Amino acid sequence: MKHIQALILLAIFNAALAQSPWPPRLEQGQVWNFVIEVQGQRLAWNVRLGTAQNGIFEAQAQGVDTRAAQVAYFAETLPGTNYKNVLVFDFKAPTTASSVTSPFTCLIQPDGKGTVALAGIPCSATLGSAAAGTSGSASAPIWLKEARKEPVVGQTWRLETFNVAWNLTLSKAESDGFSGSAKIVENRSGDLLPTDWAMRLYYVGRTLRLDVSVGQALISCLLDDQFQNAVDGVLRGEAKLYSQGQQGSRGQSGCRVMLNPR
Secondary structure, eight states: OHHHHHHHHHHHHHHHHHSOOSSOOOOTTOEEEEEEEETTEEEEEEEEEEEEETTEEEEEEEESSEEEEEEEEESSOOTTSSOOSEEEEEEEEESSOOSOOSOEEEEEOTTSEEEETTTOOEEEEEESOOOOEEESOOOOOHHHHHTTOOOOTTOEEEEEETTEEEEEEEEEEETTEEEEEEEEEEEOSSSOOOSEEEEEEEEETTEEEEEEEETTEEEEEEEOOOHHHHHHTEEEEEEEEEETTSSSEEEEEEEEEESSOO
């Protein structure tokens, strides 16, 4: 019996260690690991706190993308809401390629869990850095499945953006999409570009993110819910050009994707 009691006490002690202290004592230089769960995918950022004014910390978040944020603890009622005793993470729009293009705010409760405001998506935060980025199995967006245009290994898609066209070969299924190669087949940009690029297709909720990259250049095309376009075999979205390792996009253009053209 004593052995069982000792195990129970040890489990309680370990759980207490794993949970961040509450109320949180925010300090410059702290790093928080922030996670949201979207349709089986784990999207994570490490959020480093910077300087503070009136208890609101400016922060930098890195993981799925890079973006600025503000972090604050409200012991009393959060203005404009009925919430109190909450830790607020207010994320700005991303400054690098991202499948999460909008700003969003999460209210964290004392148990370290919460929801994204207006979206109802689960989120959590723990003190200390951890693995960041995108993980977890995912499947093609439902609108793509219903259109019977779900991608498979061996298909060739065509991407057109920035006055350049690539043939994309879907070579390998990944847990969150596909990887493969991209070959420029038409170039009306006026720039001398290498022919061979890498490609990556990501599933993120109801969005497709299609990246092509070579060297430090990355072009990211985001394709939101568009059932009828999928039925017709041609998707349309917005693309941004990035220089990897630097913040902010270097250009923006519409993008057009032909699904397995024959």
